[in-house]
Amino acid sequence: MTLKINTRYPSIDDLRNKAKKKIPKFAFEYLDGGCNEDVNLNKNTSELRKVELKPYYLTKHTKSEMKTTLFGHQYDAPFGIAPVGLQGLMWPNSAEILAKAAFKHNIPFILSTVTTSSIERIGKITEGKAWFQLYHPAEEKLRNDILKRAEAAEYSVLVLLSDVPTFGYRPRDIKNGLAMPPKMSLRNILQILSRPEWTVQTLLKGQPNFATLKPYIPPGLNMKQLGKFMDQTFNGRLNEEKIAPIRDMWKGKIVLKGVASEEDTETAIKLGLDGIIVSNHGGRQLDAGQSTIKPLVPIAQKYGDKIKIMMDSGLRSGPDVARALASGAQFTFLGRTFMYGVSALGKKGGDHTISILKNQLQQVMEQICCENTNDFPLHLVK
Numbered sequence: 001m002t003l004k005i006n007t008r009y010p011s012i013d014d015l016r017n018k019a020k021k022k023i024p025k026f027a028f029e030y031l032d033g034g035c036n037e038d039v040n041l042n043k044n045t046s047e048l049r050k051v052e053l054k055p056y057y058l059t060k061h062t063k064s065e066m067k068t069t070l071f072g073h074q075y076d077a078p079f080g081i082a083p084v085g086l087q088g089l090m091w092p093n094s095a096e097i098l099a100k101a102a103f104k105h106n107i108p109f110i111l112s113t114v115t116t117s118s119i120e121r122i123g124k125i126t127e128g129k130a131w132f133q134l135y136h137p138a139e140e141k142l143r144n145d146i147l148k149r150a151e152a153a154e155y156s157v158l159v160l161l162s163d164v165p166t167f168g169y170r171p172r173d174i175k176n177g178l179a180m181p182p183k184m185s186l187r188n189i190l191q192i193l194s195r196p197e198w199t200v201q202t203l204l205k206g207q208p209n210f211a212t213l214k215p216y217i218p219p220g221l222n223m224k225q226l227g228k229f230m231d232q233t234f235n236g237r238l239n240e241e242k243i244a245p246i247r248d249m250w251k252g253k254i255v256l257k258g259v260a261s262e263e264d265t266e267t268a269i270k271l272g273l274d275g276i277i278v279s280n281h282g283g284r285q286l287d288a289g290q291s292t293i294k295p296l297v298p299i300a301q302k303y304g305d306k307i308k309i310m311m312d313s314g315l316r317s318g319p320d321v322a323r324a325l326a327s328g329a330q331f332t333f334l335g336r337t338f339m340y341g342v343s344a345l346g347k348k349g350g351d352h353t354i355s356i357l358k359n360q361l362q363q364v365m366e367q368i369c370c371e372n373t374n375d376f377p378l379h380l381v382k
Contacts, residue, residue: 005355009344012316012337012356019090019343023198024191026176027090031339034283035168041283043291044314051293051323052381055368064365066358068373070108070308070331071157071253071274073129077358078373079321080108082312082335083133083159083257088116088208091349092201094342099125101350105358110159110333111212114230118211119149128154133257135161136242138235142216147249149212158250159277163258165237168285201346243271255310260295265303275308282313282335293327300328318360325376 009015020028034041068078081102087095095117102109103126111122113135122130132155137143150158177185192199202208210217210230221229247254256268257277268276278296280289292313300309311324312333324332334357341353364370368379 005359006345006348006352009352010356012340012353015337015340015344015349015353018345019340022195023090023343024188024195026178026188026191027198028343029172029176030086030178031090031336031343033170033172034287035170035285036287038283039287040280040289040291041287044280044283044293045316045320047291048293048314048320048323051327053322053326053364053368053376053379054381055379057369059369061369061371064362064370065372066361066365068331073156075108075331076106077354077361078325078330079315079332079334079357079361080131081110081338082333083110083112083115083161084335084339085112085114086116086208087112087339088205090339091198091343091346092205092208093117093347094339094349095122096125097342097347098338098350099130101354102126103129104351105354107354108157108333111155113146113161113212113234114210116208116211118214119146119153119155121211123150123153123155128156130155131157131159131255133159133161134246135164135234136236136238138233140245142233143246144249146212147246151251155252157253157255157274158246159255159257160238160243160246160273161236161257162238162264163260163279163281163285168281170284240267240271243273247272255308257312259299260289260292262295262299262302265299265307269303269307273307275310277310277312277333278329279312293324296324296329297327304328304330318357318362319364321357321361322364322376325373326380328377 009018066077068075081098095115099109099122108131109126110131110133112133132150177188253274255275255277256273258279259265259276260280265276278292278299280286280292292311296311308330310331311329315321315324315332315334316337321332338353342349345352370376370379
C-alpha cells in the first residue's frame, strides 16, 4: 500500500517545522510545549524510541494488514486522533478538518469538551463514528446535558479525562497570556500580524471559541470573566463516585484516559469500563512522572486480557505506533502529530498526516514480517 503524500513534507518533523513558520508563536508554543521544564514531554518520545523490534526475514510471509478491530468496529489502522483543546487556535477549523480526514480514512477522532467545534457538528461530519472526551463538569445537570447531546449525536465511545485534576504549570503559556484568564498582549498582536495566512483564515472562520460549551456560557463575558467561568464550571478530578453514575447513564463504550498506574487500571475494571488510554496528557501535566511507555508495559502484561489497553503521549510516527503496539498497546492515539499536519497544510493536513503514518507503519510491518497488528508483541526485543 502506498498512499499519496506531499513530497515536500514527507515526515512529521517536516510538518512541525512548517507549522512553526505558519502560525503565531504563542499558538505554536501552546501546541508544542509541556509543563515546567519539559522533562516528561521529551522523555515520552525518547524512552518510547528505545523500544526495538525484531525482524524474522526467513518466515513465510504473505502480506501485512494494519486493519484493527476495536469495540466491534474494524478501523483501517491501529491509530486515531487524540483530543486536543483549543484546536482552532492553532489553525482555524482544524477540528473539522481532522474529523473529516479521520472519517475518510476510517480511524477514530476524539473530540475534546474544550475544543473549538461542537458535539453536533463533529457528530454530523463523522456520521456518529467519533468519540467524545468529557472534561468533567462540577455540576451534575451540566454533565447530564452534555452526555445527552453526545448520545443524540450518536457518538460511539465516551472518553473520561482523568489526568487533569489541576492545570499544569506551563511557563510559556503564562508568558503568552494563554493561562486562565487569558489575555492578549501587544507581543501576541505583532505575532499575529507576522502570520498573514493564519490571520486571514481566522478572520474568515471567526474567532475560536469553546463551541460545545457555548450554550452554557453567559453572553458578554470578557476574557477574565470567561476564565473565572471555566474554572468554576469544571472540576477535572475524577473518582469512583463520579464515574459510577456515568457508567449507569452511558449505553455505549466508556474509556478512561490518563491512566498511569496499575491501581487506576484495576479501578477502571472494577467499575465496568471498556478500555483505558495509558497517557500523561502529552507531558503537559506532571513533569516528575513517568514517560507513558513505562507504565504501559506492566499494565498490558497484567490486564491486557481484562480491558482494552490503548496509549497516547509521545507517539510521533508510524514506527512509534509499532513500538507501542509491540509493548502491549492494542490501539494508539496521536495529538500533536495531527495538529502539526493541519497547522502546516491547512485543509490538506489531515489526509497528509494519516497517509504518512499509514505508509510508515505498513513499511515497518512488511520489514519485520508482521502479518497483523496483534502480532507486534512477537517482534519485541526484550
